Each structure stands twice: as structure tokens, then as C-alpha cells.
Amino acid sequence: MTEQTDVVVIGAGLAGLVTARELGNRGHKVVVLEARDRLGGRLWTEDRLGRKLELGGNWLHWTQPHAWAEVTRYGLDVSRGPRSEETYWLAGDEVRRGNLDDFMALIDPGMTRLLEDTMKWLPRPDAPLTNGDLAEADQYNLQEMLDKLDLSVDERNANEAAWVGHFNAPLDQCAYVNALRWTAASSGHWHLMHEASAIYRLKDGNDTLANAIAEDADAEIRLNAPVTRVEHNNDGVTVTYGGGQQLQARKAVITLPVNILHKLDIQPALSEGKLAPSRERTASQGVKAWMRVGRRGTPGPIKPFFAYSAQDKPLSVIRTEFIGENDAVLVGFGADGNRIDVTDKAQVQAAVDVWRDDLEVLEVAGHKWGEDPYAEETWLIQRPGQLTKYHAAQQASEGALHFASGDIANLWAGFFDGAIESGLRAGRTVHAELKA
Known part of the structure; x- marks a missing residue:
């Protein structure tokens, strides 16, 4: 029997975790599917070389309003090199x-x-x-x-x-x-x-931010659960993941980085405004x-x-x-x-x-x-023309599918701040649609 939920969030990076928190804490049943065996996505803290190293995203700052609000919310300590x-x-x-x-x-x-x-x-x-x-x-x-x-x-x-x-x-x-x-x-x-x-980073590791959001979210997070197919229409979504398990939901939020979005089997296919920049790839290499x-x-x-x-x-x-x-x-x-x-x-x-x-x-x-x-890809850096050609289409929902990622943020795209901004926007939009 296919499992039912309100929202499936694909990806447990900052954008996915914030989306799940915003929706789960508003009373919606949320399941997060993460392909990796850890939280964070391109935020990845590991104990290496005798230190807590940021193998992924590293720095944040008080000029980044969404990230700094989360630091304040969870009382995280900031340090510098x-x-x-x-x-x-x-x-x-x-x-x-x-x-x-x-x-x-x-x-x-x-x-x-x-x-x-x-x-x-x-x-x-x-x-x-x-x-x-x-x-x-x-x-x-x-x-x-x-x-x-x-x-x-x-x-x-x-x-x-x-x-x-x-x-x-x-x-x-x-x-x-x-x-x-x-x-x-x-x-x-x-x-x-x-x-x-x-310059500035979280003193105890940037993963403390991802962990704090996850612990605060009234949502189920499933690791080692790679999504293989997404079928959607105006009434809902069927997501196939792992070894063939399926989830049916009213909405799905896809948080994949730009470069791999076109590789996910989505039927009907996404618009060219999303697929074209994914096939072109970002500049970051x-x-x-x-x-x-x-x-x-x-x-x-x-x-x-x-x-x-x-x-x-x-x-x-x-x-x-x-x-x-x-x-x-x-x-x-x-x-x-x-x-x-x-x-x-x-x-x-x-x-x-x-x-x-x-x-x-x-x-x-x-x-x-x-x-x-x-x-x-590492962090988002666009090629010439990609922002003005594709940005609006990359942010737009398509039926029951919504999108969140630091790659498609408005203000600090490619940073923690952009991922959080994008997750907040997706959470607000999906909540309004579900409530309606």
C-alpha cells in the first residue's frame, strides 16, 4: 500500500530542512527524503586533520539576514579564523x-x-x-x-x-x-x-545549524532514501525512492542543486526554464x-x-x-x-x-x-545570461511541485543565507496553498 503524507521534501540540505520546519510546525504532515547518510547537503562538517573542518559551505555574516536570524534563533556561537x-x-x-x-x-x-x-x-x-x-x-x-x-x-x-x-x-x-x-x-x-x-563561521561546526533546524522541525527525515522518480499532476505527487517505496503527497518541494535537477526522472517533464540551465550547468567547477x-x-x-x-x-x-x-x-x-x-x-x-x-x-x-x-557543483556561480534568462522560471512552482535551493535564491544565492531564504519562501507558499 502506498504511504500518504501532505508534503514530500526532496533533499535535507538547509533549504529542505527549513521548508520541512516551516510546514511541519504549521501542522502539515511532512516527510523529508535525503539520498545521503547525513543532513546538510553541501553543508558538511567532518572531524578531519584534528579539527572540525567544513568540507562544504564555510562562512556566514550578519549582513546575511536569513542566516543570522537562524543563528540568533538557536543561540549558536560564531567565531572566526x-x-x-x-x-x-x-x-x-x-x-x-x-x-x-x-x-x-x-x-x-x-x-x-x-x-x-x-x-x-x-x-x-x-x-x-x-x-x-x-x-x-x-x-x-x-x-x-x-x-x-x-x-x-x-x-x-x-x-x-x-x-x-x-x-x-x-x-x-x-x-x-x-x-x-x-x-x-x-x-x-x-x-x-x-x-x-x-571570515566568520559557527564555532562548533556549521552542522550545528543543520542539526538545530532538523531537531526543531515536526517532520520525519529519512536518510539513505534517494528519489528515483517523481510523477505529478494538479492533484498531487507520487514519489518513488529507495528500493521502490512510494509516497503520495498533495505537494512536493524539490531542493536539488541546479546541475543535477535535469537528471531526476520527473513526469510530466519540467519546463525548459528549469531544464535548460541544468543542462548548461553552472560555472562553479x-x-x-x-x-x-x-x-x-x-x-x-x-x-x-x-x-x-x-x-x-x-x-x-x-x-x-x-x-x-x-x-x-x-x-x-x-x-x-x-x-x-x-x-x-x-x-x-x-x-x-x-x-x-x-x-x-x-x-x-x-x-x-x-x-x-x-x-x-560547489556553490552557485552562474554563467553569462543565466540569471536574466532563467531565474523567474527556476523559482516558479509547476502544479503540485515547488522548488527551493540556495541556487535559486534572490539575495545571497549560493550561500547558507540563500538556501534559508528559499526554504522560507517555499514553506510559506506551500502552506498557503494547502490551507486554501
Whole structure:
């Protein structure tokens, strides 16, 4: 006999968990189906290298209103990584050394010129399609816009490396509008955007947020329950999952990342406004690498540092996240997951040697998100044209099917905040329809 429920939520990332909480706590019977053996989706905290490491999403900030409201709701403690005392960057193939202020001064003219029209294009970052002329800016990739600035070699390398750290993708595939969206969400200030996307984290691990939402939700969460088929009409949904079990519901909320949405068997098929961007794929195809390092030769403390190279290097950015007496744990980012295996110590060592040959990589950790069958991407970075072509269609419900994901959020798309915003919207909309 097929099981009955009010709502099926597909995916137990932040968007799915928030949707389930909002609906379950309003009296609806909710079942969440999660393919993995854990909560969180692209939020993934693991005990590795002697620390709580964020293999997935890492940082949040008080300028991200939906995420910060959840931090306040559950009384979660926030911390930050150690302040950088040294900064390394490349000028051609020559390593330069200074402090973080030196590097920020180097990239400031380029960042300022690149982003000076942010609020013209996005006067309401919470409603990104408000400006009907945004498609004019959305035709360009970020590399094209940087090239127009005619920067010196030093400035060019530094600006490119900083953006690879933000975007986790080759810059000639990233929409310029991504840079505008992040900066507009930071009230037009690129320094604030840099801080909001890279400094603060939850002290006891970001999974404490996912766990708190799950514990607060009056919903049944089933792990190891991959969905294989969704059949829908205006009256309801039949979801097949696991070994052939079926659930019938009045509504379903699908929270899959953009890149895998077209791979789910949904009948009747979704609109082209959802399938086309999924087949095109997002630009995000980079890597996040964790490494524990020590000093070569004489053991001793390692000063916290930032290092920026160039976008053609396997890792364009590394920074200190934890410090010990004789070691440090660093996190690094690169534009292309095909250039480096983040689980191979020798490859990570070679990437670190670009800046520092005085550090020995002792252990590495990471996850190949591009090969993860339930993600196939890191955080959302769109290609040129995708926002203005597809955003409205990606958010729209189709009969009994609704959609929630940080990938289709308005304000901080690709961040925890965007996933929470999207889950809140789906919960409100589905509740109104069920009540009606």
C-alpha cells in the first residue's frame, strides 16, 4: 500500500530542512527524503586533520539576514579564523610578501572600477530582476570586464586570484553579474563583500545549524532514501525512492542543486526554464582543499597568512584557518577541479610550493564536489545570461511541485543565507496553498 503524507521534501540540505520546519510546525504532515547518510547537503562538517573542518559551505555574516536570524534563533556561537599576519602574492612568477593591507591596497583600484556601477545594475539585490536592463550587463563574463580595466600584471594577477577564491571557477565562464550580486548584497561595498564571504563561521561546526533546524522541525527525515522518480499532476505527487517505496503527497518541494535537477526522472517533464540551465550547468567547477602543514626542518609556530597566486595555478588562494603549536591547518581554493586532486598530498604540496617552500604538507582532506552525484557543483556561480534568462522560471512552482535551493535564491544565492531564504519562501507558499 502506498504511504500518504501532505508534503514530500526532496533533499535535507538547509533549504529542505527549513521548508520541512516551516510546514511541519504549521501542522502539515511532512516527510523529508535525503539520498545521503547525513543532513546538510553541501553543508558538511567532518572531524578531519584534528579539527572540525567544513568540507562544504564555510562562512556566514550578519549582513546575511536569513542566516543570522537562524543563528540568533538557536543561540549558536560564531567565531572566526585567525587574523592574517603575512600575505604572499605573485607578480608574474615572482613571490611578493607583505601584509593583508598591502594586498588589499593592490587590488582596490581594480575592484573599485570593476564594481562602481553595482547599485545602478542592482538597486534591489533582494529582487535581482527589478532592473529591466540587467540583461545588458548579464551578457559579459567576469574576465572580459577585468580585461577592460587594463590593469598592470601585478594588479591583474591579484584581482583574478581574489575572484577565483570567491567564485571557484574559471573567470571567463563566470557571469559578471555574480560579482554585482555579491557586492550589491553588501550594500555596494567590495571590502564588506570580501569579509561577508570569507571570515566568520559557527564555532562548533556549521552542522550545528543543520542539526538545530532538523531537531526543531515536526517532520520525519529519512536518510539513505534517494528519489528515483517523481510523477505529478494538479492533484498531487507520487514519489518513488529507495528500493521502490512510494509516497503520495498533495505537494512536493524539490531542493536539488541546479546541475543535477535535469537528471531526476520527473513526469510530466519540467519546463525548459528549469531544464535548460541544468543542462548548461553552472560555472562553479573548482576545488576546496584542506591541508595540515608544518615547518620544514626546525619545528615551530606558523604565522597565520593569506596567499594569492593566479587563476591558472592549481590553487589560487590559500589561507590559515587554524593554528597549533607546531602546525597549522590551511584551506585553499582553485578554479578547476581537473587541475588538482585535493585528496593527493603530493599534488597539494606542489600547489603550496608556488608561494612557500618552507612548509611541508602533512595531511590533506577534501571532497570532490564536481564528482558528487548529489551535487555536481560547489556553490552557485552562474554563467553569462543565466540569471536574466532563467531565474523567474527556476523559482516558479509547476502544479503540485515547488522548488527551493540556495541556487535559486534572490539575495545571497549560493550561500547558507540563500538556501534559508528559499526554504522560507517555499514553506510559506506551500502552506498557503494547502490551507486554501
